[in-house]
Amino acid sequence: MSRYQRQSMLPEIGDAGQRVLLNARVLVVGAGGLGSALLPLLAGAGVGYLRIYDGDRVEEHNLHRQTLYGMEHTGELKVDCARQALNARNPDCKVDTQPQALGASMMAEALNGIDLAIDAADNFAVTYSLSDACLPRRIPLVSASVLGRQGYVGGFCGSAPGYRAVFPQLPASAANCNSGGVMGPAVATLGALQAQMALSILLGFTPSPLGCLINCDFTRWHFRQFRFDGADEPDRPSVPFIDRHLLVSNDCIVELRSQQEAPESIADRVHRVQPEEIYDWQPPADRRIVLVCASGIRAAKAAMVLEQRGFTQLAIIAANR
Template identity: 50%
Template sequence: MSRYDRQMRLPEIGPEGQARLARARVLVAGAGGLGAALLPLLAGAGVGRITLYDPDTVDESNLHRQTLYRMSDLGRPKAQVAAETLAALNPECRIVPRCAPLLSDSAAAALAEADLVIDAADRVTATYVLSDLCLTANTPFISAAVTGRAGHVGGFCGGAPSYRAVFPELPPVLTSCDAAGVMGPVVATLGALQAQMALTVLLGLAPSPLGQMLTLDLASWRIGGFRFDTAPEPDTAGPEILAASQLLPSDLVIDLRSCDEAPVPASPRAQRLPEGGLSELQGAPGQRVVFACATGLRAWRAAEKVRAAGRLTAVLAT
């Protein structure tokens, strides 16, 4: 019995499908709760190469849901530990760990070597960056988000509408697992759904999960979903999302965080903007204004207001 015998028995996979998986190159952003569920499934299925980006180290508070890690891994880089664990699971799968965030300055080059991109990170700014790049490159993009006992997962780009077509605006409030809490099983469920969507796309099976959204609410035991194949792309692109390395000398950089919130500003030349100071913002005509904040929400809102006034704007992903 070969390693892949059980899935190769499916007539829609067989030896040809298994060979497709062996040739596949997948880019994954995030080795947290979602990544801990989806990564072993991709490696176990025989995906040939997985490039994994994550800047964090293993913390004890991760272990209730991030099942790739053990107490002996505390303090070690998640990407490196995940690569070692997955290599032990399937030596035929090449894991390339990158102990860094996948930001707009590194994502374009990384995406050029990928057949599919999976967003398992916990920063919504990264989701928009990856979706924008995947839309331009016509690369399939699988993204999920979870908080508490609920979340969603969808297939975007690669011939389907982008993430911005479904979510043109940020939500009124951004929450995180650290702030709002989360249960492990719902994270694992959504991560497994990401893996199933990814394998379906790589195998070219029908119907495609691209253009499909699934919602999961395990607080009320409701599972839903809808197709968004005909969702139009926004008439105008939202704020551009940058990494610090993409700042230009001519940019007007505004850090919306207080000195207490962020003693070190986003850039050495960043200005602090007092509450309600947008109306007094000064700058040269046509100058790009770059806003920074903790989550991207305040920066996005400020950029939208300044853009409405005819200024070039961007959001700095700190």
């Protein structure tokens, strides 16, 4: 306990709280910039089990914000480097690494035995899928996103509404760190807030971070928060994100990317339909329509058009997520 002395001195933690953290099982999706900040804080605080999903490798141009890694790790799997770093920091923390991106077909396995999930992928296809999986299981979800010098962090699911209650529609664009740029300290701040929220939820602090969203704007130097405890879930089933492993033989797969953008689609037999053609395209009435694009943006817009036309058997695949 000497390791956690300064933390367990807090009356709201104590020895009992430290045992809670030791027995906690946390899923972390993403070991990039957000993960680089939050993972050492969770391991350092004494969280006993971390399950990490990430299929990427360390790249030099990401090191300005992915501070868990160094130049010597370039080309190595992030999860392998993260496990080594966390084991060196705290051998009491068991680190279970999965060197793959978390897809919709893996959710049940990823969430098995998990007390709390953290979305550090900063990818809205992952966020919606993770929230959709956590909500019926009543597993708390801490999600964050950051771009440029601003971002947000929030506590969803568990005893709070899900992500779709606050963000019922996908964003208008697919801008991300690779396309829009980001500053490392902004990412680290949001990652640290995720860690603080996660520990507060595990320890049962009040008021709970669940049902709270914090906007951080470093262009204007202000933090704003609001609570969404009473937000209503969508009044009709949302179009789910799936992956290719959830396709069935009878699906009608609609490829919204051009032949030039995607010479090979996710399957051999697909319908090539440009987004502007979806208004006039006549889909089959008795089959599920699976809309495919790079990020999910075009597919979500096409799904809205088809819903308005009365088609309800829909799903989305973000092929490049």
